[in-house]
Amino acid sequence: MAIVEVRDLYKSFSRGTERIEVLMDLNLDVQEGEFVALMGPSGSGKTTLLNLIAGLDGPTDGTITIGGQEISSLSESELARWRTRNVGFVFQFYNLLPVLSAYENVELPLLLLPMSKAERRAQVENALEIVSLSDRMNHRPGQLSGGQCQRVGIARAIVTDPTIIVADEPTGALDSKSADAALDLLNLLRSELGKTIMMVTHDPTAAKCAQRIVHLEKGRLVGQDTITASALSPLEVSR
Amino acid sequence: MTPDFAMGQTAPDVSLMQAAIYAAAGMFGAIFFLTLLACFTLPIFFAAMGSMSLSLKVLQNFPDPIGKYSKLGGLVFRSLRRNLLRTALTYVALFVLTGMLTLIYGVVKSIGKLTAEKEDSQMVIMSDKFSIPSQMPPGYAASLKGVIRAMPPSSQPRPMIDEERSKKGIPASPLGAIRAEELDQLFRDDLDRDEASPNRRRFRALATEGLNENFMTWSFVGASLDPAKFTQENSLFLFALDPNSVKYGMMSEQGLNKEDLGDDNWDEMLRVIDTMNGDRRNIVIGEDRLKTIGKKVGDEVKFYSLNYKDITFECKIVGAFPTGSRMGNSAAMQYDYLDAKLGDYKKTKGEAHPQADRCLNLVWVRMPNKASYQALAAQVNDPSKFNAPAAKMETFSAVIGSFLEPYKDIFWGLKYIVMPAIGVIMCLVIGITITIGVRERWTEMAVMKVLGFQPWQLMGMIVSEAMLIGLFGGMLSTWFVYFVPLMVKNGTRAVGVKFTFFDNTNMPWEIVILGPALGIAVGIIGSALPSWNARKVKVSEVFAQVA
Numbered sequence: 001m002a003i004v005e006v007r008d009l010y011k012s013f014s015r016g017t018e019r020i021e022v023l024m025d026l027n028l029d030v031q032e033g034e035f036v037a038l039m040g041p042s043g044s045g046k047t048t049l050l051n052l053i054a055g056l057d058g059p060t061d062g063t064i065t066i067g068g069q070e071i072s073s074l075s076e077s078e079l080a081r082w083r084t085r086n087v088g089f090v091f092q093f094y095n096l097l098p099v100l101s102a103y104e105n106v107e108l109p110l111l112l113l114p115m116s117k118a119e120r121r122a123q124v125e126n127a128l129e130i131v132s133l134s135d136r137m138n139h140r141p142g143q144l145s146g147g148q149c150q151r152v153g154i155a156r157a158i159v160t161d162p163t164i165i166v167a168d169e170p171t172g173a174l175d176s177k178s179a180d181a182a183l184d185l186l187n188l189l190r191s192e193l194g195k196t197i198m199m200v201t202h203d204p205t206a207a208k209c210a211q212r213i214v215h216l217e218k219g220r221l222v223g224q225d226t227i228t229a230s231a232l233s234p235l236e237v238s239r
Numbered sequence: 240m241t242p243d244f245a246m247g248q249t250a251p252d253v254s255l256m257q258a259a260i261y262a263a264a265g266m267f268g269a270i271f272f273l274t275l276l277a278c279f280t281l282p283i284f285f286a287a288m289g290s291m292s293l294s295l296k297v298l299q300n301f302p303d304p305i306g307k308y309s310k311l312g313g314l315v316f317r318s319l320r321r322n323l324l325r326t327a328l329t330y331v332a333l334f335v336l337t338g339m340l341t342l343i344y345g346v347v348k349s350i351g352k353l354t355a356e357k358e359d360s361q362m363v364i365m366s367d368k369f370s371i372p373s374q375m376p377p378g379y380a381a382s383l384k385g386v387i388r389a390m391p392p393s394s395q396p397r398p399m400i401d402e403e404r405s406k407k408g409i410p411a412s413p414l415g416a417i418r419a420e421e422l423d424q425l426f427r428d429d430l431d432r433d434e435a436s437p438n439r440r441r442f443r444a445l446a447t448e449g450l451n452e453n454f455m456t457w458s459f460v461g462a463s464l465d466p467a468k469f470t471q472e473n474s475l476f477l478f479a480l481d482p483n484s485v486k487y488g489m490m491s492e493q494g495l496n497k498e499d500l501g502d503d504n505w506d507e508m509l510r511v512i513d514t515m516n517g518d519r520r521n522i523v524i525g526e527d528r529l530k531t532i533g534k535k536v537g538d539e540v541k542f543y544s545l546n547y548k549d550i551t552f553e554c555k556i557v558g559a560f561p562t563g564s565r566m567g568n569s570a571a572m573q574y575d576y577l578d579a580k581l582g583d584y585k586k587t588k589g590e591a592h593p594q595a596d597r598c599l600n601l602v603w604v605r606m607p608n609k610a611s612y613q614a615l616a617a618q619v620n621d622p623s624k625f626n627a628p629a630a631k632m633e634t635f636s637a638v639i640g641s642f643l644e645p646y647k648d649i650f651w652g653l654k655y656i657v658m659p660a661i662g663v664i665m666c667l668v669i670g671i672t673i674t675i676g677v678r679e680r681w682t683e684m685a686v687m688k689v690l691g692f693q694p695w696q697l698m699g700m701i702v703s704e705a706m707l708i709g710l711f712g713g714m715l716s717t718w719f720v721y722f723v724p725l726m727v728k729n730g731t732r733a734v735g736v737k738f739t740f741f742d743n744t745n746m747p748w749e750i751v752i753l754g755p756a757l758g759i760a761v762g763i764i765g766s767a768l769p770s771w772n773a774r775k776v777k778v779s780e781v782f783a784q785v786a
Contacts, residue, residue, distance in 0.1 A: 047779075048779070051779045054689070056779050057777075057778070057779040080691050080692065080693050080694070081691065083689065084690065087689075089690075091686070095682060095683070097687075098321075099314075099317035099318065100317070109690040111307050111310055112690070115303075116303060117306050117307075156690075
């Protein structure tokens, strides 16, 4: 069953009088528990597609349905509410709040949900344990390495148990060792927790962690590859 | 009150330009003083912020929703702590500006209060209509009393009732207990006309007492201790009056009342007045003036009048007006002594003193209400009654209004240009600070939006930051401006020391509420635009730029 259904999607931006078509007639299905990598040259529309799927922007035309909910028609505040519950976002530059500890950063989205304090604590501790940062929960981002920050970012993305996790070049700012660790973690989330992941990347090695690579060019879907390596365990992939 | 002002002078010595320069200098002085005070209060500001932040931390341990919202509230404090220098500078700026606004408000309010026409009891002044300074024949006082006595009972000045006497520390009336109900019953226009009736007799006694208590004449005497030389160090300015006027609170406006002087000083004042009444040569001099001329209470003093040429007074100093009070640099003598000296002059020289027929400078009357004042003023202004010279009657507030008339443009400017300008500057200061803060956290705003924060929640956080700085800046500023002088005034009074500056500081109490409210309002207005921008932050654009 497709958890992400993109149909006849168009997205264009206006720059002065000029109209720039970013995505054109795009159709895409992502199955539940699938790990999809979006690849393509700069300006091909990967990040735009990811933003549309994450409900950060609205399409010019077409529909996007996530987990049975059509999000293209939701208002800004409805989208905000929907995102809290259904989308976990992993950023290239982690984007943690520097004034908050790792624990507080991960807890932040939970403050927007009707949850007791004990439930919040349990979920935050669980998420930090998954990313192996239970011993760093009181550290602030400035006291953590880039790789650790990205793991906190991943913990924050999964703490609400979202429908999909979207990652925009999650290894782009990391050294190769940390990048491997982050990719291991994403793979673990898919294999062990059955999470659906969509990742934008330029890195072919990173893309090989996914089960499927979707190629975009000039706003169109130009091809898809199924990666057999994804059958390997996360540790094997990283090596 | 200066002598010139007391004489009903309408053309001030200070030109408009000079007054504007003084006002500007005063404002710069106030800014300097407030900046120092703001820097001094920075630890209090940070301690207060820290306490609030700590309280929120404690509240985070409470069950939801208190715990949850305390966490979100904590974000606001953490944001303010990111750049302590910027937060501190914003606080200092708001402290100074709110302080300035408060001080100007206090001045404008006080002037408005002083010049506002009252409906109830009115202090009115009779003076020479055309001459500056006012100089009237002494007979005008008796004539005016005659006019007042002839007025209908409801328009005549009433003696103070027992409750009021007790409150103001004024001795009991020789007529026995006086109650409001009795006065209401007797001071009626339809009072029994029968002269022999007890009501009529009691009314006459009370009306005479009422006139004594509410009537005061002033004659100004300028004098020097040295007949050959007049200097600041050997000169005296005296009010020649009936000492009992002070006892009945007729010199309240000059600070001679229980509230301004304090219980002990007022009791001492009453004792001094009784001593003064014992001998017409007894005088009271302000403590500041006593220091200047190098005399003390108990000294005999001989002084030579400047405005009553060839008249010498030989007096005994029996008391002192407290230092720092508005009479601290002046003196009071008995009018009877001046009158006797003028009589002696006539006997010796064979003719009246040139000033004898012009020795009454002002007459003060406290009328029961506006209507009675207007009725009396109509008679005083009637040329057939007081015509050599013509006299006029004005309320105290009207006199002040006339005095301040040349400066009205300055007050208008303060009220309608400076005050709004300060308000706008406050909004700009806080707006710029918050805008810089929001710009710095632009990506964070976008991230929070990605995490599911509603636009209004982001807006609320930004506005709360601005409101917090505004609240503390406004609150500490106005509280210091209001409470510090009050504490110094009362504290020093308690140990018997008085500071002129603090003693004369009377800020309106409402600034204690208006200051924090203004700070909050400025915070809301100033942060409106940056918080709106934060609300409208477009996540995809922010991350496109980041990438």
